[in-house]
Amino acid sequence: MKLKLIKNKYFWIFLAIFALGIFLRSYNFTPWLHFELDQARDTILVSEAVEDGAGELPLLGPRAAGTMLRLGPAFYYVQYAGAKILGNTPQGMAYPILLFSILSIPLFYFFIARYFNKKLSLGLTLLFSVSLFLITYSRFAWNPNLIPFFALAVSYFLLKAVDKEEKKKGWNLLFSAIFLGILIQFHFLALIIMPLIAAIFLIIKRPKIKIKFWLASILAIIILNVPMMINEIKTGGDNAEQFIEAVTKKSTKENHTLVEKAMENYLEHSLNYWTVISGSQKSELFEMESVNKSNVKFDIKCDRSCRDSLPQGILAFLIFTAGLLSLVIKLAKEKNIAKKDFLILNALCFAIAFIVFIPLAFKLSPRFFLITVAVPFVFLGLLLERLLYFIKNKSNLALAFILFLAILNLFFVYKFFEELRLAPSENIEIGRDKILKQKTRITLEQQNSIVDYTKSFYQKNKYPVFYKGQNEFHRAFAYLLDKKDIPRDGISLSKIYRQGNYFLIIRTQSDIQYYREKYGDHFNFFSKKEFGTLTVFKLIPKENSITNEAMNPSELERDGMENNENEKARRYKWSEVIKINPK
Numbered sequence: 001m002k003l004k005l006i007k008n009k010y011f012w013i014f015l016a017i018f019a020l021g022i023f024l025r026s027y028n029f030t031p032w033l034h035f036e037l038d039q040a041r042d043t044i045l046v047s048e049a050v051e052d053g054a055g056e057l058p059l060l061g062p063r064a065a066g067t068m069l070r071l072g073p074a075f076y077y078v079q080y081a082g083a084k085i086l087g088n089t090p091q092g093m094a095y096p097i098l099l100f101s102i103l104s105i106p107l108f109y110f111f112i113a114r115y116f117n118k119k120l121s122l123g124l125t126l127l128f129s130v131s132l133f134l135i136t137y138s139r140f141a142w143n144p145n146l147i148p149f150f151a152l153a154v155s156y157f158l159l160k161a162v163d164k165e166e167k168k169k170g171w172n173l174l175f176s177a178i179f180l181g182i183l184i185q186f187h188f189l190a191l192i193i194m195p196l197i198a199a200i201f202l203i204i205k206r207p208k209i210k211i212k213f214w215l216a217s218i219l220a221i222i223i224l225n226v227p228m229m230i231n232e233i234k235t236g237g238d239n240a241e242q243f244i245e246a247v248t249k250k251s252t253k254e255n256h257t258l259v260e261k262a263m264e265n266y267l268e269h270s271l272n273y274w275t276v277i278s279g280s281q282k283s284e285l286f287e288m289e290s291v292n293k294s295n296v297k298f299d300i301k302c303d304r305s306c307r308d309s310l311p312q313g314i315l316a317f318l319i320f321t322a323g324l325l326s327l328v329i330k331l332a333k334e335k336n337i338a339k340k341d342f343l344i345l346n347a348l349c350f351a352i353a354f355i356v357f358i359p360l361a362f363k364l365s366p367r368f369f370l371i372t373v374a375v376p377f378v379f380l381g382l383l384l385e386r387l388l389y390f391i392k393n394k395s396n397l398a399l400a401f402i403l404f405l406a407i408l409n410l411f412f413v414y415k416f417f418e419e420l421r422l423a424p425s426e427n428i429e430i431g432r433d434k435i436l437k438q439k440t441r442i443t444l445e446q447q448n449s450i451v452d453y454t455k456s457f458y459q460k461n462k463y464p465v466f467y468k469g470q471n472e473f474h475r476a477f478a479y480l481l482d483k484k485d486i487p488r489d490g491i492s493l494s495k496i497y498r499q500g501n502y503f504l505i506i507r508t509q510s511d512i513q514y515y516r517e518k519y520g521d522h523f524n525f526f527s528k529k530e531f532g533t534l535t536v537f538k539l540i541p542k543e544n545s546i547t548n549e550a551m552n553p554s555e556l557e558r559d560g561m562e563n564n565e566n567e568k569a570r571r572y573k574w575s576e577v578i579k580i581n582p583k
Helices: 002-006 009-026 037-052 074-086 090-112 118-130 132-136 143-162 169-183 188-205 211-224 226-235 238-249 258-278 304-333 337-363 366-370 374-389 395-422 444-461 471-483 512-519
Strands: 287-292 297-301 465-469 488-490 501-507 523-531 534-541
Touching: 009 090, 009 118, 037 074, 037 090, 037 471, 074 090, 074 143, 090 118, 090 143, 090 374, 118 132, 118 374, 118 395, 132 258, 132 395, 143 169, 143 188, 143 337, 143 366, 143 374, 169 188, 169 211, 188 337, 211 226, 226 238, 258 304, 258 337, 258 366, 258 374, 258 395, 304 337, 304 374, 337 366, 337 374, 374 395, 444 465, 444 471, 444 501, 444 523, 444 534, 465 471, 471 488, 501 512, 512 523
Parallel strands: 465 488, 465 501
Antiparallel strands: 287 297, 501 534, 523 534
């Protein structure tokens, strides 16, 4: 068996693809780590649990964006495990995300190979391996970043659970339920979309599985979400109220009709699917707005940026539409039951996500497409298969097109890496960042250099550090300064101390005049030091603005470390529920 595997050329091709995927996800992982607002928030919380004991871990996870609803705590527990094993550092807590992203590559191959032949499966896996979209979300800690692996795992084991040739359908159903029980804790939309997909798929297929596995699967999902249930009991269902409110109000506030939202949703799917498979972030399509609501007449809008990117947007639209049509045709014609199951599942993934996204159409974020990230590759594979049906014995053409998309992704990955490499030393312009929506690149290496710079002043005079950073990284510097044991706080204009080291940290490309107007009456801008895309100004308090000689250490308010807890959706810790050994 081993000799046969060694002689199998496809095995070695897969290993090369896997190795390339590992390299692109892990290269310079720690120095180039993305560590800003949400990452600092989570790291602060988990770090306290590592230092003070597992009892400090919460029963609820991060908030769902734009709501007071809290997700499940699984992401924090994954980070905690990473910190305990690999170090209580930002990178230690981010390594599990890297690991699951790497594991998603072979999982994707096994999933996609249930339908496509080996050549096309390997080609699509190559594209998955080098996708800028997936690589970007693999290189930092954030709860949505774990979705691709767990969503693929749910889908893969669901297919095996309904496969008539599979001898252990019950166990596969249980595995799918376990991954689903974890997945729904990573994102609000995953909580809605994936259970619907699984439930409808199982209702359609009605697999003959022993009742004990159905009960075990339900029990597994319940057990994995016990922390949330305990928190609900303690609060009287506060988080459930937030869930209902989020479901009813999580929609765009703009005055758009249902038709407009559906059309915008279709266009956004076209553009985001293209980003997933090509790495391009500059494709655009025209906007359509209704002129007369009652008659549903539309006006087409396309500014200069739109016109410049329109050809690529049209290509994205055509590929997406052709892929969708290919899925419909294949569904109607496919006779092989296992392959038809694959098509049904992917059709459900697309359809349910599309319907759920309609209310959010004008505010869709690229991260939402992590939930059904395999579908763009499936669409592409089906499209290529359909085209090859008319061109017999030309399978290499399909692989050539995939190779073209892979090279395109590698080009954009190289560009992304160059931006990260230059960020600590040059004030680079990154253009449009559709994936992360960053204004510029900021790395952990760069942030640590700034912390060392502020530390040099503290070491000389032992005065605490008072600083102001822009919102996206202010909290990150709070954490990093604390790790260096530097007493620090935010800048307060009502309390200014003579014995203090004051710093303003902003993006180099920011308008400094705004900050001169805000702080100029109270501070002199003494010196300026650039750290590539970030700039640090050393501020000296003006004599007439000094309110105290020195700050009492007890007065430190620890600005940047606040939890911003909402009383209406309180989050309990395990130590408040049961007695846990503190360390």
